[in-house]
Amino acid sequence: MSPPAPESSTLPLTARLKNAGSLFKQLPGTFQLFWRASPGLAVLLGGLTLVAAVLPAAIAYVGKLIVDGVVAAAQGGDEAQRHEVLKLVGWEFGLMLGSTLVDRSLALTRELLRANLGNLLNERILQKALQLELRHFEDSSTYDKMQNARREANSRPLSLVMQAFTIARNTVTLSTYAVLLVSLSPWSVGVLVLASIPAFIAEARLAAAGFRLYSWRAPEGRKLNYLEWILTRDNHVKEVKLFGLGPLVLGRYRSLFQKFFREDRALAQRRMGWGLGLGVLSLGAFYGCYAFMAGKAASGGISVGDMVLYLSVFRQGQAAFQGILTSIGSMYEDALFMSNLFSYLDIPARAEVPRVLPAKSPPRGRTNAIELRDVSFRYAGKEAWALRGVNLTLRPGEKLALVGENGAGKSTLVKLLLRLYEPTEGSILYGGVDVRDMDVEDLRSRFGAVFQDFVRYQFNVAENIGLGHVASLENRERIIRAADLGGASPVISALPQQYDTMLGGWFEKGQELSAGQWQKLAVARAFMREDAEVLILDEPTASIDAEAEHALFERFQALAADRIAIVISHRFSTVRMADQIAVLHNGQVEELGSHDALMAKDGRYAHLFHLQARGYRD
Numbered sequence: 001m002s003p004p005a006p007e008s009s010t011l012p013l014t015a016r017l018k019n020a021g022s023l024f025k026q027l028p029g030t031f032q033l034f035w036r037a038s039p040g041l042a043v044l045l046g047g048l049t050l051v052a053a054v055l056p057a058a059i060a061y062v063g064k065l066i067v068d069g070v071v072a073a074a075q076g077g078d079e080a081q082r083h084e085v086l087k088l089v090g091w092e093f094g095l096m097l098g099s100t101l102v103d104r105s106l107a108l109t110r111e112l113l114r115a116n117l118g119n120l121l122n123e124r125i126l127q128k129a130l131q132l133e134l135r136h137f138e139d140s141s142t143y144d145k146m147q148n149a150r151r152e153a154n155s156r157p158l159s160l161v162m163q164a165f166t167i168a169r170n171t172v173t174l175s176t177y178a179v180l181l182v183s184l185s186p187w188s189v190g191v192l193v194l195a196s197i198p199a200f201i202a203e204a205r206l207a208a209a210g211f212r213l214y215s216w217r218a219p220e221g222r223k224l225n226y227l228e229w230i231l232t233r234d235n236h237v238k239e240v241k242l243f244g245l246g247p248l249v250l251g252r253y254r255s256l257f258q259k260f261f262r263e264d265r266a267l268a269q270r271r272m273g274w275g276l277g278l279g280v281l282s283l284g285a286f287y288g289c290y291a292f293m294a295g296k297a298a299s300g301g302i303s304v305g306d307m308v309l310y311l312s313v314f315r316q317g318q319a320a321f322q323g324i325l326t327s328i329g330s331m332y333e334d335a336l337f338m339s340n341l342f343s344y345l346d347i348p349a350r351a352e353v354p355r356v357l358p359a360k361s362p363p364r365g366r367t368n369a370i371e372l373r374d375v376s377f378r379y380a381g382k383e384a385w386a387l388r389g390v391n392l393t394l395r396p397g398e399k400l401a402l403v404g405e406n407g408a409g410k411s412t413l414v415k416l417l418l419r420l421y422e423p424t425e426g427s428i429l430y431g432g433v434d435v436r437d438m439d440v441e442d443l444r445s446r447f448g449a450v451f452q453d454f455v456r457y458q459f460n461v462a463e464n465i466g467l468g469h470v471a472s473l474e475n476r477e478r479i480i481r482a483a484d485l486g487g488a489s490p491v492i493s494a495l496p497q498q499y500d501t502m503l504g505g506w507f508e509k510g511q512e513l514s515a516g517q518w519q520k521l522a523v524a525r526a527f528m529r530e531d532a533e534v535l536i537l538d539e540p541t542a543s544i545d546a547e548a549e550h551a552l553f554e555r556f557q558a559l560a561a562d563r564i565a566i567v568i569s570h571r572f573s574t575v576r577m578a579d580q581i582a583v584l585h586n587g588q589v590e591e592l593g594s595h596d597a598l599m600a601k602d603g604r605y606a607h608l609f610h611l612q613a614r615g616y617r618d
């Protein structure tokens with residue numbers, strides 16, 4: 001793993017300043033989010049922070065008055081002086097109570113804000129995921145950004161805001177201390193500042209190193225999760241056991257983990273080294289000043305109360321200053337994470353927006369033809385064409401079968417039709433309208449589809465089917481109709497709670513189904529779209545037995561009567577029923593025609609058909 005960016009210490013000063021500047025650009029955006037999460041809590045947090053900022057100086061000053069009062073009373077004071085001291089102690093008690101109350105309220109406000117802000121952001125991240133295109137999910141850098149954003153959403157934004165508040169609070173506290181200290185010893189204020197500057201530089205550099213470490217790690221972090229997933233998911237366990245993969249996967253997991261540990265340890269050691277060195281420096285500064293003030297008090301130059309005030313203010317002042325520096329360091333780290341989050345939220349998802357406004361919309365009904373004009377497509381970052389110069393026309397009511405070896409481009413063609421991708425060259429017309437000029441939701445609502453890798457929703461049966469037409473999720477009659485059409489009814493009636501049976505093994509009382517049974521539900525889901533104009537079945541029969549397949553296709557023929565239907569299948573008994581068969585080879589349409597025409601042609605189709613027929617006979 002090689003670092004993608006040079007160490008910030010090797011960058012020229014101007015570049016480093018620019019880096020720092022761009023980091024603080026994240027502040028307004030973060031504060032906006034913070035405000036939106038809860039304006040009331042934000043105001044409360046601001047108010048409480050201000051009160052918390054001035055209390056320490058007040059407490060220290062009352063402390064000084066108490067000591068001076070005690071010394072005076074001890075040197076022959078009267079009853080009134082003693083009474084005055086007790087009154088001052090009462091004051092300090094009151095201030096301390098106030099301080100405790102404010103601190104507790106701050107903690108509570110922070111927790112409430114954490115929940116609000118975390119929710120707001122998680123929702124935004126998920127909303128963005130909905131807008132992204134398929135290609136974004138297949139691009140590992142976008143995927144990493146999303147994972148990073150999700151991982152940090154609950155902590156980073158709040159942390160950035162809290163650090164900013166801490167800086168404000170400590171700055172106010174320090175100003176009140178400075179007022180108290182300057183009258184006693186102006187130069188000690190200077191010492192306080194000077195002794196802390198090296199700490200600031202070290203903090204900023206280590207924070208940047210920490211961020212770089214975590215961002216390089218994003219891809220490897222995913223690998224770690226993946227290895228964990230292999231060992232803990234139900235659908236992997238058979239292969240893990242059969243092939244004895246446990247030790248191998250665990251070994252890889254362990255070595256990745258150890259690599260992470262070594263990096264963390266190195267960073268922690270650097271932090272500790274710097275922390276120790278700088279801690280000694282500030283301790284030295286403190287005791288130097290202390291000795292000076294003690295000498296001054298001993299010689300009567302200042303009162304004992306002054307010295308006590310000096311001591312507590314100086315020590316707390318140093319802590320407050322250190323607090324500011326640490327906060328700046330953490331802010332730097334948080335801001336880097338925020339820049340990752342904002343860059344994820346800003347990913348343009350242009351392709352799903354129609355090219356023209358208002359979007360064009362061909363008439364509804366089953367009258368639209370689909371035309372592919374010289375369509376070519378290449379996956380991002382790939383040299384080879386997945387589809388090359390494809391020309392096809394599908395008139396309403398026509399059934400098209402796509403055949404071809406694995407990797408020929410059949411599923412890619414379907415993805416283009418659904419506008420999950422755009423053609424690299426050429427165009428696809430739906431009812432005479434380029435699909436890029438249509439609203440994607442309008443386009444997709446006209447399709448019913450069963451994908452090769454259909455989803456097994458860990459929901460109940462009714463939902464598994466109803467999701468095909470979200471508006472009808474509660475429409476049991478329609479769901480039952482779709483189940484009948486998909487051939488899923490017998491499976492469902494054998495389940496303990498029929499349509500209300502929870503499915504899958506993830507949640508309690510979930511019933512696991514066989515691959516073919518799941519597939520029947522997926523087919524039923526596609527049939528929920530009763531008014532679909534096009535039906536796509538991408539290898540819908542792969543896990544279905546021969547009898548069920550025959551039944552499905554009879555129903556399918558009837559249902560698809562006046563719709564366009566596209567079937568991808570490796571079973572020629574299915575394929576031959578189509579009006580047109582397109583034989584894809586290396587992304588090109590090599591043969592096109594009816595079963596009879598292609599058999600007569602005696603080309604690739606006839607060859608494949610004979611091969612399969614022989615297989616059945618033997």
Ligand SMILES: Nc1ncnc2c1ncn2[C@@H]1O[C@H](COP(=O)(O)OP(=O)(O)OP(=O)(O)O)[C@@H](O)[C@H]1O
Binds near residue numbers: 138382404409410452
């Ligand atoms: N997401 C992707 N990114 C990059 N290349 C891809 C992607 N999906 C498919 N390909 C490539 O595009 C080509 C066509 O794949 P496609 O999935 O369309 O084949 P197919 O005909 O549906 O195959 P199968 O019968 O195995 O389902 C293949 O060479 C494949 O490697």
